[in-house]
Amino acid sequence: MTEEIIIAGFGGQGVLSMGKILAYSGAMQDKEVSWMPSYGPEMRGGTANVSVIISDERISSPIISQFDTAIILNQQSLDKFEKTVKPGGVLLYDPNGVFNPPTRKDINIYKVAATEKASELGMAKVFNMIVLGAFLEVKPVVTEEFIEKGLLKSLPERHHKMIPENLKAVQTGKTIVETVFEL
Amino acid sequence: MAKELKLMKGNEAIAEAAIRSGCDGYFGYPITPQSEVMEHLMIEKPWETTGMVVLQAESETSSINMVYGGAGAGKKVMTSSSSPGISLMQEGLTYLAGAELPALVVNVVRGGPGLGTIQPSQADYFQAVKGGGHGDYQMYVLAPASVQEMYDFVFLGWEIAFKYRNPVMILSDGAIGQVMEKLYVGPHIPRWTEEELRKNAPWASCGKPADRDHNIITSLDLDSAKQELHNHKLQAKYREMEEKEVLFETINCEDAEYIFVAYGSSARIAQKAIQLGREKGIKVGLLRLITLFPFPKKQVAEFSKKVKGMLAVEMSAGQMVEDVRLAAEFRCPVEHFGRYGGIIHTPHEVLEALEEKIIKG
Amino acid sequence: MFNPDIIKPENLVYEKTNVLTDAVMHYCAGCGHGTTHRIVAEVIEEMGIQDKAICIAPVGCSVLAYNYFNVDAIGAAHGRAPAIATAIQRMFPDRHTFTYQGDGDLAAIGTAETIHACNRGENIVIIFINNGIYGMTGGQMAPTTLLGMKTATSPYGRTVELNGYPLQITELLAELPGTYYITRQSVHTAAAVRRTKKAIRQAFENQKNKKGTSLVEVVSNCNSGWKMTPVEANKWMVENMFVKYPIGDIKVDGEKVKK
Numbered sequence: 181m182t183e184e185i186i187i188a189g190f191g192g193q194g195v196l197s198m199g200k201i202l203a204y205s206g207a208m209q210d211k212e213v214s215w216m217p218s219y220g221p222e223m224r225g226g227t228a229n230v231s232v233i234i235s236d237e238r239i240s241s242p243i244i245s246q247f248d249t250a251i252i253l254n255q256q257s258l259d260k261f262e263k264t265v266k267p268g269g270v271l272l273y274d275p276n277g278v279f280n281p282p283t284r285k286d287i288n289i290y291k292v293a294a295t296e297k298a299s300e301l302g303m304a305k306v307f308n309m310i311v312l313g314a315f316l317e318v319k320p321v322v323t324e325e326f327i328e329k330g331l332l333k334s335l336p337e338r339h340h341k342m343i344p345e346n347l348k349a350v351q352t353g354k355t356i357v358e359t360v361f362e363l
Numbered sequence: 364m365a366k367e368l369k370l371m372k373g374n375e376a377i378a379e380a381a382i383r384s385g386c387d388g389y390f391g392y393p394i395t396p397q398s399e400v401m402e403h404l405m406i407e408k409p410w411e412t413t414g415m416v417v418l419q420a421e422s423e424t425s426s427i428n429m430v431y432g433g434a435g436a437g438k439k440v441m442t443s444s445s446s447p448g449i450s451l452m453q454e455g456l457t458y459l460a461g462a463e464l465p466a467l468v469v470n471v472v473r474g475g476p477g478l479g480t481i482q483p484s485q486a487d488y489f490q491a492v493k494g495g496g497h498g499d500y501q502m503y504v505l506a507p508a509s510v511q512e513m514y515d516f517v518f519l520g521w522e523i524a525f526k527y528r529n530p531v532m533i534l535s536d537g538a539i540g541q542v543m544e545k546l547y548v549g550p551h552i553p554r555w556t557e558e559e560l561r562k563n564a565p566w567a568s569c570g571k572p573a574d575r576d577h578n579i580i581t582s583l584d585l586d587s588a589k590q591e592l593h594n595h596k597l598q599a600k601y602r603e604m605e606e607k608e609v610l611f612e613t614i615n616c617e618d619a620e621y622i623f624v625a626y627g628s629s630a631r632i633a634q635k636a637i638q639l640g641r642e643k644g645i646k647v648g649l650l651r652l653i654t655l656f657p658f659p660k661k662q663v664a665e666f667s668k669k670v671k672g673m674l675a676v677e678m679s680a681g682q683m684v685e686d687v688r689l690a691a692e693f694r695c696p697v698e699h700f701g702r703y704g705g706i707i708h709t710p711h712e713v714l715e716a717l718e719e720k721i722i723k724g
Numbered sequence: 725m726f727n728p729d730i731i732k733p734e735n736l737v738y739e740k741t742n743v744l745t746d747a748v749m750h751y752c753a754g755c756g757h758g759t760t761h762r763i764v765a766e767v768i769e770e771m772g773i774q775d776k777a778i779c780i781a782p783v784g785c786s787v788l789a790y791n792y793f794n795v796d797a798i799g800a801a802h803g804r805a806p807a808i809a810t811a812i813q814r815m816f817p818d819r820h821t822f823t824y825q826g827d828g829d830l831a832a833i834g835t836a837e838t839i840h841a842c843n844r845g846e847n848i849v850i851i852f853i854n855n856g857i858y859g860m861t862g863g864q865m866a867p868t869t870l871l872g873m874k875t876a877t878s879p880y881g882r883t884v885e886l887n888g889y890p891l892q893i894t895e896l897l898a899e900l901p902g903t904y905y906i907t908r909q910s911v912h913t914a915a916a917v918r919r920t921k922k923a924i925r926q927a928f929e930n931q932k933n934k935k936g937t938s939l940v941e942v943v944s945n946c947n948s949g950w951k952m953t954p955v956e957a958n959k960w961m962v963e964n965m966f967v968k969y970p971i972g973d974i975k976v977d978g979e980k981v982k983k
Binding site for chain 3: 387388390416418420421422424425426428429430431432433435436438440454455458462567568569570571572573577578579580581582583
Binding site: 200203204207212213214215216217219239240241242243244245246333334 | 368370395396481537538541542543544545628631632634635637638707709710711
């Protein structure tokens, strides 16, 4: 199993940390992992993206241009990354602010209204974990047990008290993900 | 020995390795994409645990001279920077080489020339392996291709630097610096005590005991005849490195008809291109360079006798390819492929280049 | 009238300190470097810190200072001595790392290293020889060259329009909170030599007590570069250099001296 993922959105949406938690969780589950961020000025307020690879084998290139899954959190990222999903792959997006939804017919498309749900439940801080939950519902590349271990390892100790809320957000994501188009 | 699993960026791995390898001092100046090295050290506060000194200098010029000072006093000292900062350090690097001082310098390369871009690049190859500063000198240049190697090469770097009394460069790039991967770290190696330092580096200027002459660290000799002799000694040292310290890795080369030659990030990308190529029935392998100086001349020469062609893959307009061609001596076609200026080539582009430039060409 | 019989221990009135080597100095006759070397070496001997002293030699006339000081030494790249000393003193806090620098080294090419080492309050001693000229390279203009002064690169005399003003780097450094002791001295008379030696002793004592940066400027002559006899050069120094670079303490115990 090798899963090559791009997560993209605005800076501040927790794109990088979602990727990090996913990578840590994979590592805890004894997978090979890599986490490769876009870096530089775009980190500050603009768009941010990170590619995460989770694999049973040694990872060749952490720098990739085609993905098994794209997790998309804004329109710019959708425009940029829809075409990079491998045929038969997965595109998961949050419809908030997306006025031109994805159109490809050779990939599986799912949506998760995470922004809306987070604001409804007052869980803005763990918005990204709702998205992660949705992804894991579609592609269970790591199990829940290891998500918790990944959180423990990746979050500084002072934030460990937030872990139950994070896990609740993952559960929420799992239940609200919707299929838009399936092959 | 029990090893601890961490998930770290390449830059953080450098810092972690510094602390765990008994480094005495890090002197640096922030520059993207390697600022995490000093940031991680400042978070870890090793001066409270191992006694390692960490200092943010006023410039790269100052950083490398702090390294020169520490090295001259026999300490395990290092700095890190990225391309424009490494250009500023060239003065110090040639002095380190001239005065035969051990030191570790990390270059997390970004696109140039000039201020360039902050994205990954491999366009500092010439600067690293062909001198960079003035005079006839060489650094031992290691090219890590993973976070684990960023860590491991710090340890290896100290070994070579002190064995040969020569600066060692870890030539990385923005991608390996920024990527986070699994890292296994070993136990702390304690810093040298003063007794160990005096035993291991008897040449060091760290205070003259009554029973020995004063030590002088300098690269100056106004007598040209002596300076030439000194140069002979340096050259002999570099030849010895070429004889004994070449490192490389071969991947999928057993049945290969074509060879990618690459280092660092490009070697990782080439590995992916090999998977894609082999899916299409193209028998391609990889010669991954681990040391750039000394260059694996013999290995390139041997492959040049066996394969139908080689593609040098590097994120530059074509630097390493010159050394590949020199070693291949026209026995097989050698072409270059690489994106540059901060653009990273994709595995598909690399495979396509092999097909276009070598297989069809 | 040489009488070898008078060479006896009981007749000894002066002995070269062991902290200077027996190497014959290359300095011009009448130059202040030799004298300054001697008193630095004597202070090191008197304080009993030869085993702890580390000399950082500059680029300039005193580039070979490491051949004369019988202590461990490192030759710096031009202007970088304070950075080098910073690293050593931080990693060996009980040593006596000192730089010995000229005006081109300290106040031109090494300005950044000088200012930042002083501003961090590095616990180092800086001996600064200011003779207003580049001696080693053949008498070119220095940052401290006086207005009107003729040098190889200001052959018609230094002008503000062409070259800007002479740099009073020492006064500037005294403004920095990291500096603890800043003084300007000279070595052109016996009395001046005694005062300078006292100042150098003070600087090394400060270092021993971990007080921060101490700098002793020695205004000196360069009779070769100035194209004068040693006697004329000293006279010219007193009449001209001392006007722009007045002798005396500038900062003592971390406090600027009130004029």
